[in-house]
Amino acid sequence: MALGKVSVNNLNLGQGAVTEIERYFLFIGPAPKNVGKLLPLDTQSDLDVQLGVPASDLKTQVQAARLNGGDRWAGVAAPIADDITWQDALEHATRSYSVEGVVITSPVTTAAELSAMHDAAIELSNRLGRRVFIAAATPGIAPEQNWSAYVTEQKAIVDGLAAPRVMPVPQLHGNNLGVLAGRLANAAVSVADSPMRVATGAVLGLGSEPIDQEGVPLPSAVLSQLDAARFSVPQSYPDYPGVFWGDGNMLDAPGSDFQVIENLRVVDKAARRVRILLIQRVADRRLNSSPNSMATATTALMAPLRQMAKTVNFAGQQFPGEIEPPKDGDVVLVWKSKTAVEAYLKLRPLNCPKDLTANIALDLSPDDSE
Template sequence: MGDVLEYLVDGTSGLAPGGVEGSAIVAGVCSKGQVGKGYLLGKSSDLTGLLGVGPLVERARDMLATGGQAPTLIAVPCSGEARGHFTAVVATGGNGTYPDVTVSGVPQKNCDIVVKVESAGQIGMATVKISQDGGEKFGSALTAEQQLVIEGSGATLLFPEDAQLEAGWQWAFTARLPIGPVSRVGDEASPLPTVAGTVLAGADISIQIVKGGGRNEGTYQLSTDGGENYGKTRTIPVDGAVPLADLGVTVTFPEGAYVGGTTYACNLLAPEASIVDVMAALEGPLALYDIEFVLVAGPTDSVDWAAMQAKAEELWNLHRPTYFKAETRLPYDNEDLNDFTAWLSAEKQDIAARFVQVCPQYGRITGSDGVTGRRNAAGLQAGRSMSIPVQRATGRVRDGNISQLSLPDGWEAVQPVLEEAGFLTAKKYAGLDGAYWGDSRTLADDTSDYRYEEVIRTVFKAVRKARVAALKSMYDEAGDPAQGASKATGLAFLKSGIEAALDTMKGANPQELADYVVNIPDGQDIVNNGVVVEITLIGIPIIREIKLYFSYIYAGSRLDPRGLSQAA
């Protein structure tokens, strides 16, 4: 009694926590690191030392390159392996109407398969011939069974049981292993090198013979980016073996006389992780780190997108709103952009996922080290997202072009179709150099308010901030609801707390929200039903199209808007 007592009054400084914008996880396959462990990366991180090589390292490097000055990036290695593939079956030789033929199996060798109908008839009666070298040579005629096994290739061609085949019809597709075939441009007398091993990272190997000769005599240059950049000229080793440790393969020059000027090429398919492996690896990091989005590095399809949407909804229910970014495969060897677009459109038809973005954009990407590679560009877009405010579109022209990316030839013809379908793409503008991101679409259906990434980012940030502010009112006295929310002390504190949190977005520079309305309806049965708070977020519009109307008139005429006349 009779003393001065001190008390700390907390929560009055105006701090409004809850934002996680600019932070992300990237998950994928790499050659080093512990699966399922989160590696916090920065601009100066030694990516190769930590994670080795692979799709995860490439995307992390792209994100750091475009992620601004202080991105928060967490890399998560996933289990995976290099896999081959079969391309889609292409039918020719008829009037355009063919049975629905598909291919099943696992590739066992690199080959270009052609199945040609020799004699017409129903399945089980018609005969076919098979070529595994693109139609150069065909084997003997055999009966066309419903399941037609392509010997040695690992492929089985599946025909409808009631299919009627016509003579001259052909079905063609390609089987590719993780290590593709070695091709040669130049003198056929120059021996053909071999490539073997377990692929750790995708690459386009190119070898040029600089000086002709045999082992320990001839010289060569080697490129891993399709010939964009070659290394030093080296002598063909005595044993012919050239290990490419970073890629996991060895190039072997067989005995023989190599001819100067000959060029060899071989494509390595990057390792891939299944969606099961990705989700298993993400379990720990997602429980540990609160981030804005997850980028999954590597090819995905509609089944994977559905799984990502399910995971995003699970995180939403855990009060941690998070969205996903995904990539697609690159076009196969025998696909043009029309085939690629048709495949993407078919994948999109059966799914709507408002918390998932899918980027099929690819091209030649040049890193800060000068190395160029043909790969998906999702990492570049993800980094751009990390570097800008939540309300801003990644395609804002004022922020500059995508300097690292060169678009594939003919992309402008398919880009509008893919963008309209809901994919994330890049485009060019007449009068400007370079490529720019287009609409930052999600896979939401056309009636959804969440078709664009900037909307999701803005709403998710507001949700996080409003929730943290509202938690301060848990188990507080509501006051007398009969007096209205503005006079009931507990309800008024709840309302003002949420408003203060959203004020940080409204007052940000640049503004993240144009305004908001927080309403606590009167007459609520708080004892039995809790408190309902209605929050309306008023967003910043994005200029997606500009229409310029020009008129031409003569100076001094009656239509001159300056008010001049010929008499004057």
């Protein structure tokens, strides 16, 4: 015999939105006020109150980032002093904040410092599953240097270094790092867009043009040399007004996939969303080796890629998604044992022109209408 029972349960199918951390950066650097604290900032923040009235390295870069970051710009600042290292600030900040990028404003002068930043990014991924890139300042030109000596000095900092999560930015104009950070954080463009994109507009608030000890203004040849050495630098086009930017170069090895920031950002964005889906499926027997379950799981893991690939058609133009639409076979699940499964995902960035050439020819044939 039995008594009737009725229960109603809410089933969590994992269909909700994931909090987006893309374009949210942590700025670490020296400032005279609020040392050791974490300061959430947006376009309305009073930087004099938060970071102090005297000019500081941190405040200068944050101002440039906010100016270039658009009306939705937001970030968090971690002022430090001599008794607090950037490592301490990063450790403190990651207890409370998840960020896409870390901007370290104190200029580095050795490869060991850049390598330590890459190690910190990898350690953060290993420990907390958080993927970040680090934008690091290198010094601008000193008053006693000429451009040749400066380029030699800068190249020595990155020579032989493989640090694919680090992006070095020479402080040629004093606030280059902040300008680039703001350009990358602007919500008007996607994480798949290069900072080189001219349609984004010219950079804003870039400092005064540097000169060397002989009074020679910054030559374009120097920018070319720095770019070839994997630094991220501004650029301009003759007879075209405005200053723009070059590639967001990462310290990856030649021939590798992540030599530019946009490739790393799209993969990291997909990885963050896929990780949440995998966590939701831990010890869930609905994911099993049956054909129906495998098809369902494959479709679920493909959803973030489809979302990233969405395009918009407006005013006769197509605004593309961040990647190409996924195809059959772009997500593969492999059971390594009865309790371990591996997922393989493929995403394809769209082609993007960075080197354009026009070939013009004369047509001197007779006009048939005459």
